[in-house]
Amino acid sequence: QVQLQESGPGLVKPSETLSLTCTVSGGSISSYYWSWIRQPAGKGLEWIGRIYTSGSTNYNPSLKSRVTMSVDTSKNQFSLNLSSVTAADTAVYYCARSPGDYSLDYWGQGTLVTVSS
Amino acid sequence: DIQMTQSPSSLSASVGDRVTITCRASQSISSYLDWYQQRPGKAPKLLIYAASSLQSGVPSRFSGSGSGTDFTLTISSLQPEDFATYYCQQSNSTPVVFGQGTKVEIK
Helix, strand or coil: CCEEEEECCCEECCCCCEEEEEEEECCCCCCCEEEEEEECCCCCCEEEEEEECCCCEEECCCCHHHEEEEEECCCCEEEEEECCCCHHHCEEEEEEEECCCCCCCEECCCEEEEECC | CCCEEEECCEEEECCCCCEEEEEEECCCCCCCEEEEEECCCCCCEEEEECCCEECCCCCCCEEEEEECCEEEEEECCCCHHHCCEEEEEECCCCCCEECCCEEEEEC
């Protein structure tokens, strides 16, 4: 059974960079797309972007200037960096898997990141 | 970007009721439409992909239909564990966009 687990700081200061890692267990990270999605408290889901195991990426245009994703196949991990954060970036951040298209079939449990000084 | 609009935003229903949620895309997305269920405090769970295909392990009381711009999620007989928020998502192209969600509450 594939499992995903997000990790990273729960508190980030304004203007700094939010960094999260997703560790995949129970299966290989290879040959799949890996996405990041976020959800502010009480609101809907926003897709941040995705990365393929080759390193190719697709980012949401609304966040593209601040987002960088990377993948480390040797560790079965992929990562998200979101720069110049503000309070509007406070949300639960999820990582998820796509088997080939854009459907998201496995999700991590989510991690709350708060942007505050 | 393709916009996704769900209706209603919320509904109240009783156990055993048949429930229908609608999702409309701002342009044709063929059958590239997925449905997710999110219980409070939990990650979303894929229910339906490609508009009408049931994800493995999902009860058969869930079904999806539609193509082009108009889609429907139906729960044939609502169960206590189905009270949750449901999201549609277009999986046709990037950026991925979700509907605003439909909260199904107990009447």
